[in-house]
Amino acid sequence: MRLVAGRLLSLLPVLFGMCVLSFGLLALVPGDPVSAMLGLEADPASIAILRARYALDQPLPVRFLAWFGHVLTGDLGRSIQTGRSVLSMIGDALVPTLQLGAAAMVVSLLIALPAGIIAASRRNGPADMVASVIALCGLSLPSFWLGILLILGLSIAVPLLPSSGYAPFLSQPGAAFAHLVLPALTLGAAMAAATMRMTRSAMIEVLSADYIRTARAKGAPPRRVVWRHALRNALLPVVTLVGLQMGQLLGGVVITESVFSWPGVGKLTVDAIFARDYPVVQGSILVTATLFVLINLGTDLLYTALDPRLRGRR
């Protein structure tokens, strides 16, 4: 508990810095956001009212303190475009983003774990070479290009799956799954390369350990040695990487959601930037960064909990 409390406390300055940066960056935007909202033809009285409502007539530090106070109470303001609460817009968009993230993670693990284990257990063989080349190519492949290629192949050349859009799982599970496949493959494949490499190197290290030699000497079948004895210990660094990737997913979804018109937080952010809807931009950046930090913290704590050697050092 002391460790968790200590880590959470150390996050406070980072979270405050994130607020300063999120606010400060949007304060740098050239021009008056109210003019952007109302257009060039707006009358001065309307401009003055709106400037007062958003405290734009106040000095920057005063505006920051007012905004920060609202943030602390969970109020991220209202969208300039729709008038809706920014927090509820982000909440609505988080559902598709989390669905996509979870599906991508499943895709990534389904590809990476077996490939990494097979590559390590047949080190320097043809399977290892093929897996390593694919992983290297996967690391160099821009995810949006893969998404475009998947649309070309599976939506246009062979019209099997929809190229864009979203359907809710509860009301239309079939359509929801069909819409999810291509974005999840795009995002998952991008992560699979790194996970496969990590699984392979962790497995190689574990497979050369003394206790594995002992298990083999005792006559344990090779399959059992790999899957039962080696994999458990090799998974520790993989768990860390997967946790960090979950955080990185929050950045990766921006591009995938834009390619597939997936109505998640990434697309919300990009659309808000183009609409100059600054409260939504500010709010979505802040919420995404906060989730990113919390996921990384969770990964860190999980790693400590899983590794008895680290627990002992506390």
Add this chain to the structure above:
Amino acid sequence: MTARDRLGIVILGLMLLAAAIGPALCPYDPAVPDFLATLAPPSTAHWLGTDDLGRDVLSRILAGGRVSLLVGVVSVAAAALVGAPLGLVSGFVGGWTDSVIMRCTDVLLAFPGLLLALAITAALGSSLPTTILAIAVVNLPVLARVARGQAMALRHMDYVVAERALGFGEWTILRRCVAPNALSPVIVQASLLLASSIITESYLSFLGLGVQPPMPSWGNMLHDAIGFLDQAVWLAWFPGLAIFATVLGFNLAGDTLRDRLDPRD
């Protein structure tokens, strides 16, 4: 040198050569439309076809390559020039200086890289210099952290202690003894960041927030291709292949450099 090392150097060499002299060799201006040749498939006249405005795709890929490489190299160099000294000072001096600099890098690292770059371009407007600045800011804390780690490891080394005993000032020791020995990992990390910077540039341009038309970049070419996927697949294939090949080259070359320069490996 392994076959993998050679492959990386060859790919990278070809891409750099294409970016350096390619635009001069191209018969077409990458920005000039030709409305009599719109969406023409690859042919002897236009090796990689034309886009919806009749512009030659090969010419645009070569010109876009110059832009993408420029963004990659300048943003990483800028991040290294600011981040490495900051990290060195932070690690060598320690105390409050270290705490302040590291908390600042923590804040920058608290944002997913692409999101931070998006926020910066949203704030400052989309343009080539803003794209470079945004990617440099994303890379800066990574290089600062690497340099800091090196400086911390080196500051208690015998030769540093000996310099101190000889009466040299802290800044002289940092400049003469610590910085030169801390540089290898920074160079290795910077080389690996080149690949991710080129990808980030393509992401920003694809989203319409990076390099702006009519200036070609591989990312904005793919953005334009989205509307014509069922009519002109070459618009999607070739710019993507160019990004893939360049990033692969940088990844392979970065691995080679790491194997040679980084003593930890």
